[in-house]
Structure formats: C-alpha cells, structure tokens
Amino acid sequence: MALEQALNALEALLGARLSRKSGDLDQHGHSETWFPTTPPHAVAWPETTQEVSAIAKICSAEGVPLVAWGTGTSLEGHALAQNGGVVLDTSRMNQILATDAEDRLVRVQPGVTRVRLNDELRATGLFFPVDPGADASLGGMAATRASGTTAVRYGTMRHNVAALEVVLADGRIIRTGSGAVKSSSGYDLTALFVGSEGTLGIITELTLRLHAQPETISSAVCAFDTLEQAVETVQMTIQMGIPMARIEFVDSEIVKVFNKMNHTTMPEKPHLMIEFHGSDVSVAEDSRRFGEVVAEMGGADFEWATTTEERNRLWKIRHAAYSSIIASRPGCIGLVTDVCVPISRLAEAVERGRDMIAAKGLFGPILGHVGDGNFHATLALDPSDPSELERAKEVGHELAEMALEMGGTITGEHGIGLGKRGLMAAEHGEAWAVMGQIKAALDPNGILNPGKMLPDTAPAAKA
Amino acid sequence: MALEQALNALEALLGARLSRKSGDLDQHGHSETWFPTTPPHAVAWPETTQEVSAIAKICSAEGVPLVAWGTGTSLEGHALAQNGGVVLDTSRMNQILATDAEDRLVRVQPGVTRVRLNDELRATGLFFPVDPGADASLGGMAATRASGTTAVRYGTMRHNVAALEVVLADGRIIRTGSGAVKSSSGYDLTALFVGSEGTLGIITELTLRLHAQPETISSAVCAFDTLEQAVETVQMTIQMGIPMARIEFVDSEIVKVFNKMNHTTMPEKPHLMIEFHGSDVSVAEDSRRFGEVVAEMGGADFEWATTTEERNRLWKIRHAAYSSIIASRPGCIGLVTDVCVPISRLAEAVERGRDMIAAKGLFGPILGHVGDGNFHATLALDPSDPSELERAKEVGHELAEMALEMGGTITGEHGIGLGKRGLMAAEHGEAWAVMGQIKAALDPNGILNPGKMLPDTAPAAKA
Structure with a gap:
C-alpha cells in the first residue's frame, strides 16, 4: 500500500522524528476551535530544508497528503489532515539564522514563534511588529497572511515578509524575494506563497522585515455612548493622518464581562483603545490631537498613559477580552x-x-x-x-x-x-x-x- | 492564415479602432530607449472590458500574440511586439470610474495616467502617490510594479493596488482583491498580476489606494564631500525613524551638467534632496532632526523650504537630471x-x-x-x-x-x-x-x- 510505503520511507529518513503514536496523532488532529478531531497517519518533525524536500518527494511519489503544522493556533482548521496522510510539524525548525540590523532583516526557520523572535531581538533596538494575539509560528503566520492589532501601522504578513525559501510538492527548493526593499523582477512569488496556507509549498525559511522599537509609546482609552461615535472617531483620526500604531474597539458586552471577572467599574459602553509609537514630541502631539477628536465626537473617560505599567492597565480589557468572554x-x-x-x-x-x-x-x-x-x-x-x-x-x-x-x-x-x-x-x-x-x-x-x-x-x- | 483571420475578426469587432496603418504600427513598435523598432501587425484600441475579452478570445483561437500598451514609457522594451501580432493600446480606456473618498479608493480604467488622476483628485484632498517620473498609464504602472521617488514613504504599486479586473488569455474576466484594507482570502492574485508585465492577463480596471494630501510639505537639500557621507546620512535618518516622503541622491556629475545648462553655481559635490509630509509641527520637527543628522555627518549648504516655489527651486536639479544629462x-x-x-x-x-x-x-x-x-x-x-x-x-x-x-x-x-x-x-x-x-x-x-x-x-x- 502506498501509504505504508511512504511511512516506511519517512521512518527510514527521520527515525524517531516520525511518529505514529496515537498521542502525537491526536495532538496534531486537534484544532483550537470547533472542528472535529482528525488525526493524521503520522507526524514528521524535520530539522532541515533538505529533510522537508525529501519528505515532499516521498509523499509526492506515493500520493500521500502532506500538511504543514506550526503551533496549531489557526482558527479555521488549516492544519487538520482531514484526508489523512502526514502532518509536517515545523517546531524543530526553530533557529534564528541571521539578524541584519543595518538592513532591518531577520532570517528565521518557520518554527520560530513571534514572541521568541521579539525576545531575541530586544537588545538590537528592532522588533517584528505583526501580532495576531496567539504566539504563533512565523511560518504559520506567513502561510495564513496573519495580521492583528498593529496592522494599521506596520501592515500584515503581506508587507513584512521580504523573502522565502519554499519546498514545492515535488521536492524542489526555491527562493523568492531578495534583501532589497523593492523589486520589479518577475512574478511576486513571495506574495503568492504568503497566504497560500500550505497548499502550494512548505515554507522552510523566512526573511522578515524588522522595525525600530519606538522611542516612546503612549496609549489612550475612551468610552463612547454609541458604536457610531467610536467608529466615526476612528475615521476622523485616519482622515487627519494621525498615525496610530494600534486602534482597537471593544463593545459594551466585553466591558460587562470584564468588570464582572475583574471586579472593575469601567463604564459599560463601547470603548476605543489606541496606541501611538514615535518620539516624545510626536506621541505627545498625536495624543493631543486624538484627544481633540474624541472630545469633538463626544467620547468620555479619556485616559492616557506612557509608562509600561499604566499602558498595560489600560489595555488589559483588550488583552483579556477572549478569556473574559469564554470564562463568563x-x-x-x-x-x-x-x-x-x-x-x-x-x-x-x-x-x-x-x-x-x-x-x-x-x-x-x-x-x-x-x-x-x-x-x-x-x-x-x-x-x-x-x-x-x-x-x-x-x-x-x-x-x-x-x-x-x-x-x-x-x-x-x-x-x-x-x-x-x-x-x-x-x-x-x-x-x-x-x-x-x-x-x-x-x-x-x-x-x-x-x-x-x-x-x-x-x-x-x-x- | 491564422493571423489574417484574427485581424479580420478584430476589424469586424473594432472597426476603425483596429489599425494596420504603418504610422500606427511604427509608433507602437518604438520604445523610449535603445531597442530596435519592431512594429506589430495591428494596433487595437478597445474601449471596454468586453472588447478586451473578445480580442483575447480571437487572438487565443488563432494563436496570435497580444501585447498590452499603456503610454509606451517603459524602459525595458516591455510593450514591443517583437514576435508580431496585435498591440492592445489602452489609451481609450481612460475613465475614472468612481472615487470613494471615505475609503480612500479610486476605480480607474488602465489608460488613465497618473498626472491626470491627480489633477482630477485635487479637490478631494486625496492623491495617488506613486510617481515614476514619466506620466505613465496606471495600467502600465501596475503591470511593471512601478515605484519612484515616493516609495520610501508610500510604497510601490505593490502596496497601492487594492483590486484589479483582469482579462485572461482565454477571454475570461476575473476580479481580484476587494475594498477591504486587508484580507486572508485565498491566493493574492492582485500581487501576482501586479508586475506580471502583461504576460498573465490584461489589466482592464484598477482599484487604487489614495492618501491624504499632506497638510504641509517641507524640502531640504544639502551637499556632502563624499558619497559615503550622503548614504550614511540616509541610513541614520532611517534608523532614527524620521519619516521621509522622498529622499533622493544625485552625484557630482549631475550637479556639473546642471550648473552648465542652467548657469547655476551649486557646489559640484554629491547632494541629497529630501521631502517631509505631515502637519506643521511634525514637518518642522522632522526637518530639525534631519538637519542635526546632516550636521553630524558633515553635510553642508543645508537649505530648507516649505513654499511650493522654494521647494521647486530646491528640487529642480533632481527633476531636470535626466534632461540635463542627455542635453549635455x-x-x-x-x-x-x-x-x-x-x-x-x-x-x-x-x-x-x-x-x-x-x-x-x-x-x-x-x-x-x-x-x-x-x-x-x-x-x-x-x-x-x-x-x-x-x-x-x-x-x-x-x-x-x-x-x-x-x-x-x-x-x-x-x-x-x-x-x-x-x-x-x-x-x-x-x-x-x-x-x-x-x-x-x-x-x-x-x-x-x-x-x-x-x-x-x-x-x-x-x-
């Protein structure tokens, strides 16, 4: 049988890094959300691009499904092997290969997670801004074209992946993109693979764009009587060109469950949370102008903060939103x-x-x-x-x-x-x-x- | 003969908007640069997407080459029909179809040029920032993934095309992208067609991202003894996160020919030209900080200006660079x-x-x-x-x-x-x-x- 042949060949290639144990299969058949568990036939943990290429060749020759897996935090069942086959877990491809501070690029293997990357970057004065909430793998984030709270300023994975190494279905290894900040050289294969959800190739290396850690961060929170007022505030802020690093909305229901879980007394109204990144002068100016918009739009309970502690307090409701809702x-x-x-x-x-x-x-x-x-x-x-x-x-x-x-x-x-x-x-x-x-x-x-x-x-x- | 059949069918479709006159063929066989003239067999001027689709079906059925043509300003012979066939000139597809000021989008046909678009947008407070120098067609700019002086702030065509309508080789009409500012919905076909140089489809409509006209623009020019100093100044400016809208370098040779043609006495050294966009407060701050970098890097003859007239004077050497070189x-x-x-x-x-x-x-x-x-x-x-x-x-x-x-x-x-x-x-x-x-x-x-x-x-x- 083709499947058995493939699994035997994979075992010969990977040894103990190929598993058919039910615990491993179940763990890789489970998603974060409502999809039924669909365990694969095997889980592979390659460590090198060459191994990924060899795995693809084996699966291709035997017609066995091959499904890439990062940290399993996707929300639409992307990494479930519902047709069986092999799940390729990238967690052992977790090296930060090279940081180029001058050109603000970092080359990583796909299993590096975004929190770890930013921990490692801390001393460089640079950071990787895309923040989908979960501590996802960077390969998975590229594959789903992830974004999150900072996209309004720093863009999504579409904007922050400079180059890729990809293993194709037939095992060929290609490189897309370059270290230049722009190019008109042929089809934009980087953009084609970003968001292709593991259906066109397996990402084995990413070159990511880094950004300067902001000198100063200021945050503000304010309440509105209506959703319309909150959204109009956002629209006017955009129109005035006030450069927001994050701008998040939570509805009054979220404030209710948050108050209940945390014994707080925030007004149970729609809220906006905003963050500005820049120099001392620019964030003060941004906050001041934003405050004027809020006042004009009838926002209330305007609070702003620049220390990390105070900012975290203001943003706590946003960070705790999902868990507050589920816990309620x-x-x-x-x-x-x-x-x-x-x-x-x-x-x-x-x-x-x-x-x-x-x-x-x-x-x-x-x-x-x-x-x-x-x-x-x-x-x-x-x-x-x-x-x-x-x-x-x-x-x-x-x-x-x-x-x-x-x-x-x-x-x-x-x-x-x-x-x-x-x-x-x-x-x-x-x-x-x-x-x-x-x-x-x-x-x-x-x-x-x-x-x-x-x-x-x-x-x-x-x- | 297949070619004759195709041309007859195209003539039946387009009437006088299909030309086989040698003047038209020569004009569409000529590029702006050194490539030999290669006239096509015919030039077609469609006015609608449906006509482009019909043209593609005819050319496909008869195996006749089909080459899209915007304003003919490309520099690598992109639109030359060196295998013969039909050049499809988009100049009659020149309507601005809809401007959506609230969402900062404009929908245009491919033959609209960037200068005309910005003329029409003037009263809206918005503009389209990509500026390759030539008054190219927007379809052509998308097809070559054009950029230019403002890419450092506003990005290239890759970042500023939100959606496309494309006619494929077989005449199918597809739409890519959406009016949302981001999406994780399937392969990024917009990015695939941007930069595909007419080899994958003919762009028949573009939805472009617009930006707020800056409240204030300030420009500065300065001279350096060496190229290294000029480039290090740019690097430090980027590292400090000073948001440049344009930053251009001209070498001392350009200053020499410019001085000669214009009877000016600029120091015959490498120069940087920079432009800041923003509020009065922010551009003053940006200019001040940039001035500090220039001083630290040993730049001299630092001049800055905010009025249109003065800015144009400072930038004249850059705008006249190509013509000064050629005229010299x-x-x-x-x-x-x-x-x-x-x-x-x-x-x-x-x-x-x-x-x-x-x-x-x-x-x-x-x-x-x-x-x-x-x-x-x-x-x-x-x-x-x-x-x-x-x-x-x-x-x-x-x-x-x-x-x-x-x-x-x-x-x-x-x-x-x-x-x-x-x-x-x-x-x-x-x-x-x-x-x-x-x-x-x-x-x-x-x-x-x-x-x-x-x-x-x-x-x-x-x-």
Missing part, C-alpha cells in the same frame, strides 16, 4: 468570526452583526481592529447543544455574505482553511478557478494540504 | 540602469557602479532613490558608435550581477521586459521555472506578451 460562560467553546469591510461601512457592519447574533439567540461580544475595518464576534457556545454550533456557523456565513455585499472580504486575517472554503466562490467567482489552476500547475497530484481553500477539481486552462 | 551630450541616446541593493551595501554599490562606467569609458551620472537602495546610472550614448551601446549593456549586466551578489535585485522599478530577461535565471534560479509553470497554466498557448520575462519553454511540473 463556564465550559463553553469559542467560535470567532472574522470579516473585514471598507471602513465607511464598519459601524453598519458591526450593528448588523450584533443583530444577527441576537436573532440566533447567541452570546457573542464584538471587538475589532477598527483601523482596518476588521472585526470579530467571539461566540461562546454550549458544547452540549449542537444547535448552538449550527447557529453560530450560520452567523459566520451571514457575516461573510454581508462583508461581500459591502465590498469587503470573508476573512480579514484568520484565513480560509476548512471553515470558509464554502464561501470562496462567492468572494472570488472565476478567480477561484484561477487559484485552482495555479495549484494544479505546482502540485499536480494535489498532495499539499488537500481539501482546503481551493475548488475540488482544479479545472484545466480553457485554451 | 547633443544627439545622444540614454540607457538607464536600475538595480536595487540592501541599503547597507548602497554606498559600495554606487562606488563600484561608478568604477564600472569609467572602466568602459562611458559617461553615466548616477542618481537614486536612496531610501530604497535603488539607483540609476543614465548612460548617455553616441548612437553612431554601436560599441558604446554594447559597453553600456555590459555595464547594466555587471551592475545586475553586483546587485545579486549583494543580496539585491536586478531591477528596483523598471522591470524585466526584453532588456533583463537574460538575468532572470541568475536572480531566481528554479523559481524562474515556477514563474514559467504559472504562465503556462494561465496562458497555455503563450499569446500574452510572448518572449518577455519568462523561460522559453515553460517546463511541466515534475510530478
């Missing part, structure tokens, strides 16, 4: 929605989202990276009531359709994976078939992360 | 090199470039977008001496090889076209074959801009 309903599981709309439609989108959640009788506070038009509802679901999960999926679907109707996208940062594959045709139309053609050209046997993102049968080009 | 050698033709290196290697790269030019006995002053590590030598060549062109090409080749050796790229912004195709294997290795596979998947008959950028025979995937 003991034993619940979370389903986090993720759409992104043009900013002009954001207030309406959040309002309608709130109504959709209420109409389904669910509990799902909303927070968002409002500078990007990206927001999430965290639906806290009773696992003993399967109809709650069904209704939550319906809400996710309705939100995605609304985002498309508004000219937005079905996912701002969590990606497609299994969870949103059914919406790809609605967003992309014939362009989805083009994605399938590219997939078929580079992975003709369809071994890389099969069943995800792409159309079932990649149509041949209509010549 | 009457009757000459220009060959402009274009490489981009990591900024840490920039001073060395420019020095070595200067030596290469001198070693070949050529005249070619150097200027550059130094904030990006991108620089150009403008080689002024005697057209009656074919060996000058040969030596100039050799310099271009040597510069490209040096850029690769330094971890950079063979082209920062001019693209590949015909001129740099021979260097693709050196930059991309096996990844060049991957580009060929993608091309073959989407354009199996190879009708779109054949003979450019890609390997001769796109190899099939090794499955």
Whole structure:
C-alpha cells in the first residue's frame, strides 16, 4: 500500500522524528476551535530544508497528503489532515539564522514563534511588529497572511515578509524575494506563497522585515455612548493622518464581562483603545490631537498613559477580552468570526452583526481592529447543544455574505482553511478557478494540504 | 492564415479602432530607449472590458500574440511586439470610474495616467502617490510594479493596488482583491498580476489606494564631500525613524551638467534632496532632526523650504537630471540602469557602479532613490558608435550581477521586459521555472506578451 510505503520511507529518513503514536496523532488532529478531531497517519518533525524536500518527494511519489503544522493556533482548521496522510510539524525548525540590523532583516526557520523572535531581538533596538494575539509560528503566520492589532501601522504578513525559501510538492527548493526593499523582477512569488496556507509549498525559511522599537509609546482609552461615535472617531483620526500604531474597539458586552471577572467599574459602553509609537514630541502631539477628536465626537473617560505599567492597565480589557468572554460562560467553546469591510461601512457592519447574533439567540461580544475595518464576534457556545454550533456557523456565513455585499472580504486575517472554503466562490467567482489552476500547475497530484481553500477539481486552462 | 483571420475578426469587432496603418504600427513598435523598432501587425484600441475579452478570445483561437500598451514609457522594451501580432493600446480606456473618498479608493480604467488622476483628485484632498517620473498609464504602472521617488514613504504599486479586473488569455474576466484594507482570502492574485508585465492577463480596471494630501510639505537639500557621507546620512535618518516622503541622491556629475545648462553655481559635490509630509509641527520637527543628522555627518549648504516655489527651486536639479544629462551630450541616446541593493551595501554599490562606467569609458551620472537602495546610472550614448551601446549593456549586466551578489535585485522599478530577461535565471534560479509553470497554466498557448520575462519553454511540473 502506498501509504505504508511512504511511512516506511519517512521512518527510514527521520527515525524517531516520525511518529505514529496515537498521542502525537491526536495532538496534531486537534484544532483550537470547533472542528472535529482528525488525526493524521503520522507526524514528521524535520530539522532541515533538505529533510522537508525529501519528505515532499516521498509523499509526492506515493500520493500521500502532506500538511504543514506550526503551533496549531489557526482558527479555521488549516492544519487538520482531514484526508489523512502526514502532518509536517515545523517546531524543530526553530533557529534564528541571521539578524541584519543595518538592513532591518531577520532570517528565521518557520518554527520560530513571534514572541521568541521579539525576545531575541530586544537588545538590537528592532522588533517584528505583526501580532495576531496567539504566539504563533512565523511560518504559520506567513502561510495564513496573519495580521492583528498593529496592522494599521506596520501592515500584515503581506508587507513584512521580504523573502522565502519554499519546498514545492515535488521536492524542489526555491527562493523568492531578495534583501532589497523593492523589486520589479518577475512574478511576486513571495506574495503568492504568503497566504497560500500550505497548499502550494512548505515554507522552510523566512526573511522578515524588522522595525525600530519606538522611542516612546503612549496609549489612550475612551468610552463612547454609541458604536457610531467610536467608529466615526476612528475615521476622523485616519482622515487627519494621525498615525496610530494600534486602534482597537471593544463593545459594551466585553466591558460587562470584564468588570464582572475583574471586579472593575469601567463604564459599560463601547470603548476605543489606541496606541501611538514615535518620539516624545510626536506621541505627545498625536495624543493631543486624538484627544481633540474624541472630545469633538463626544467620547468620555479619556485616559492616557506612557509608562509600561499604566499602558498595560489600560489595555488589559483588550488583552483579556477572549478569556473574559469564554470564562463568563463556564465550559463553553469559542467560535470567532472574522470579516473585514471598507471602513465607511464598519459601524453598519458591526450593528448588523450584533443583530444577527441576537436573532440566533447567541452570546457573542464584538471587538475589532477598527483601523482596518476588521472585526470579530467571539461566540461562546454550549458544547452540549449542537444547535448552538449550527447557529453560530450560520452567523459566520451571514457575516461573510454581508462583508461581500459591502465590498469587503470573508476573512480579514484568520484565513480560509476548512471553515470558509464554502464561501470562496462567492468572494472570488472565476478567480477561484484561477487559484485552482495555479495549484494544479505546482502540485499536480494535489498532495499539499488537500481539501482546503481551493475548488475540488482544479479545472484545466480553457485554451 | 491564422493571423489574417484574427485581424479580420478584430476589424469586424473594432472597426476603425483596429489599425494596420504603418504610422500606427511604427509608433507602437518604438520604445523610449535603445531597442530596435519592431512594429506589430495591428494596433487595437478597445474601449471596454468586453472588447478586451473578445480580442483575447480571437487572438487565443488563432494563436496570435497580444501585447498590452499603456503610454509606451517603459524602459525595458516591455510593450514591443517583437514576435508580431496585435498591440492592445489602452489609451481609450481612460475613465475614472468612481472615487470613494471615505475609503480612500479610486476605480480607474488602465489608460488613465497618473498626472491626470491627480489633477482630477485635487479637490478631494486625496492623491495617488506613486510617481515614476514619466506620466505613465496606471495600467502600465501596475503591470511593471512601478515605484519612484515616493516609495520610501508610500510604497510601490505593490502596496497601492487594492483590486484589479483582469482579462485572461482565454477571454475570461476575473476580479481580484476587494475594498477591504486587508484580507486572508485565498491566493493574492492582485500581487501576482501586479508586475506580471502583461504576460498573465490584461489589466482592464484598477482599484487604487489614495492618501491624504499632506497638510504641509517641507524640502531640504544639502551637499556632502563624499558619497559615503550622503548614504550614511540616509541610513541614520532611517534608523532614527524620521519619516521621509522622498529622499533622493544625485552625484557630482549631475550637479556639473546642471550648473552648465542652467548657469547655476551649486557646489559640484554629491547632494541629497529630501521631502517631509505631515502637519506643521511634525514637518518642522522632522526637518530639525534631519538637519542635526546632516550636521553630524558633515553635510553642508543645508537649505530648507516649505513654499511650493522654494521647494521647486530646491528640487529642480533632481527633476531636470535626466534632461540635463542627455542635453549635455547633443544627439545622444540614454540607457538607464536600475538595480536595487540592501541599503547597507548602497554606498559600495554606487562606488563600484561608478568604477564600472569609467572602466568602459562611458559617461553615466548616477542618481537614486536612496531610501530604497535603488539607483540609476543614465548612460548617455553616441548612437553612431554601436560599441558604446554594447559597453553600456555590459555595464547594466555587471551592475545586475553586483546587485545579486549583494543580496539585491536586478531591477528596483523598471522591470524585466526584453532588456533583463537574460538575468532572470541568475536572480531566481528554479523559481524562474515556477514563474514559467504559472504562465503556462494561465496562458497555455503563450499569446500574452510572448518572449518577455519568462523561460522559453515553460517546463511541466515534475510530478
């Protein structure tokens, strides 16, 4: 049998770094969210690009699915081997290979996590800004085109990956991009692999762009009577060109659960949290101008802080939002929605989202990276009531359709994976078939992360 | 004959908007630089996406090359139909379809030029920042991933194209991207088509990102004794996080020819020109801090200005650089090199470039977008001496090889076209074959801009 042959060959290659133990399989068949556990047939822990290439050749020859795995923190089932096969765990490819402070680049293996990278960078005065919340692997972040709270200033993985080394389905090793800050040299393969969710190749090395640690950071928090006021404040701040490093929204439900869990007395209203990065002079100026916008928009309880301690206090509600929501309903599981709309439609989108959640009788506070038009509802679901999960999926679907109707996208940062594959045709139309053609050209046997993102049968080009 | 059949069908479709007149063919067989004239068999002027689709279907069915043409300002022969066939001139697709000031997006047809777009946007308080110098078409700028003087702050076409409508080789019409500022929804086809130089599809509509017109602009100019001092000044300015909107370098040769043409007495030394965009307070602060860096680095003749008139006076040498160089050698033709290196290697790269030019006995002053590590030598060549062109090409080749050796790229912004195709294997290795596979998947008959950028025979995937 082809699978057995492949696993034997992989065992010969990797020794104890290939596992068929049920504990390892279960751990790599489990996702952070509601998807059923789907253990692979084996888990491989390569340590070098050459080993990844050899694994791809074996899987390709035997037609065995090969699914890359970072830290398993994705939210749409990206790394589940639901067709079986081999999960390739990158956690042993965890070296920081070279830091180039002058050109602000760092070369890493894909299993390095973002928190560790920033720990190691601390003394250089540089940092890697993309912050999706979870301490994800950088390979996984690139594969899902991750972003998070700082994208409004520093961009997403799309903007912060300078170059890649990738192993293709047939084992070829290619390099994309360069150390130059721009290039017009051929197809932008770096951008093609970023966000391809392990369906076009396995990322074995990343060159990432670093940024100067800000001299000064100031944070502010303020409350609004209505969502509209909060969103209009964001829009006006953008229009005035006040450079925000983060701007986050939490709804009044989140404040309620946070107050309850923490015995605090924050006004139970929509809040904005903002952060400015720059020189002493510039952040003082930014904070002052932002304060004027807030006052004009009727915001209240404006507090700002520059010390780390005070900033952490102000931001605590945002950092604790997910855990406060989950803890407020003991034993619940979370389903986090993720759409992104043009900013002009954001207030309406959040309002309608709130109504959709209420109409389904669910509990799902909303927070968002409002500078990007990206927001999430965290639906806290009773696992003993399967109809709650069904209704939550319906809400996710309705939100995605609304985002498309508004000219937005079905996912701002969590990606497609299994969870949103059914919406790809609605967003992309014939362009989805083009994605399938590219997939078929580079992975003709369809071994890389099969069943995800792409159309079932990649149509041949209509010549 | 297939070609005749195609041209007859195109004539039936387009009437007088298909031309076979030699004047039209010659005009569309000519490039701005040294490439020999290669007239196509016909020129088509479609007005709608549907017409572009119909043209593609006809050319596809008959196997006739189809080459998109914007304003003909590209510098690497991108739009020359050197295999014959049909040039598709987008100049009649020149409508600004919709401006969305709230979301800072504008939807345009590909034949709109950047100067016209900014004229039309003036009253909105917004502008489109990418400025390659020439008044190129926006479709052409996207196709070559153009950038220019403002990329250091606003990014290149890669960052400023939000969405595209594209006609594929087989006539299918697809849409890529969305109105959201970020997305994790599938392959980044927008990024794939940006920079594909008409080899994967014809861009028929672009949604572009706009930026707020800066409240205040300040400019500064200063002279340095050495190139190293100028480049170190740029590096330190970047390290200090002083946000430059433009930072340009001109060498002492340019100052010499400029002084001669304009009867001015600027010090004949390397110069930096810089521009800051922001509020009154922020640009004053930026200029002050930059002045400190210049003083520390030994710069002299520091002048700064905020009025439009004074700024134009300071920048005149940069804007007149190309014409001053060409005019300094009457009757000459220009060959402009274009490489981009990591900024840490920039001073060395420019020095070595200067030596290469001198070693070949050529005249070619150097200027550059130094904030990006991108620089150009403008080689002024005697057209009656074919060996000058040969030596100039050799310099271009040597510069490209040096850029690769330094971890950079063979082209920062001019693209590949015909001129740099021979260097693709050196930059991309096996990844060049991957580009060929993608091309073959989407354009199996190879009708779109054949003979450019890609390997001769796109190899099939090794499955």
